[in-house]
Amino acid sequence: MTFSNAIISGFRNAFTFKGRARRPEYWWFFLFVFGGAFLLGLLEMAIFGSGRGALVALFQLAVFIPFLAVGWRRLQDTGRPGWWLLIPSGIVVVSTLMSGSLTRAMFAGGIGGIGQSGGVFSGSNVAVDVSITTFVALGVAQLCAGMVIVWWMSRPSQRGANAYGPEPRVR
Incomplete structure (x- = not known):
């Protein structure tokens, strides 16, 4: 699974807590979530001079359920x-x-x-x-x-x- 496929799959299955997700799907989506938050934090610091956190908070709010769902399915893939x-x-x-x-x-x-x-x-x-x-x-x-x-x-x-x-x- 590629980086873009993992992001698409993560959002497409955002509310799916049944089934299984393989390692690449979880870890690519993990990279997207944490990399996106990091880059948005840098952008906020560049624009506003300090990290207010509003863009990062909105981003994290938007990806919270999809990230939880892919993690949930990943654990199920390991049998837990x-x-x-x-x-x-x-x-x-x-x-x-x-x-x-x-x-x-x-x-x-x-x-x-x-x-x-x-x-x-x-x-x-x-x-x-x-x-x-x-x-x-x-x-x-x-x-x-x-x-x-x-x-x-x-x-x-x-x-x-x-x-x-x-x-x-x-x-």
Whole structure:
């Protein structure tokens, strides 16, 4: 599959989460998405003098569902359910929610007990320590989950038919 064929296929099958996608289809579309965002970011910096991010955000919004769909089908091509692709995104959501509670805990108890009569071992500092530890653990979990997803995406197609359809390989 060529670069242009992968882009056409990605948009043509934008809402197709059934079936399978081979490695070239996924990785060429991946290059298109990240290369397009990079080039639009450079264009914004050249035009506006700083990266406002509006063009990149619009581009990413336009390609989000097609990119999710081709990734979903790619995982299915390796014999894994596509919803595994949502795990790193779920960790981002949990991390975002945690960062809000971390910020509240830090403001409630002061950072490191500064200005607090309770000192370093006050209850609010324990909450901050637990939140920071959880936040770091979620970051490590996201890194590990992302690495596993990239590993799976790079694996060869499962030979023959699997639970998600026939092998898309053209022989």
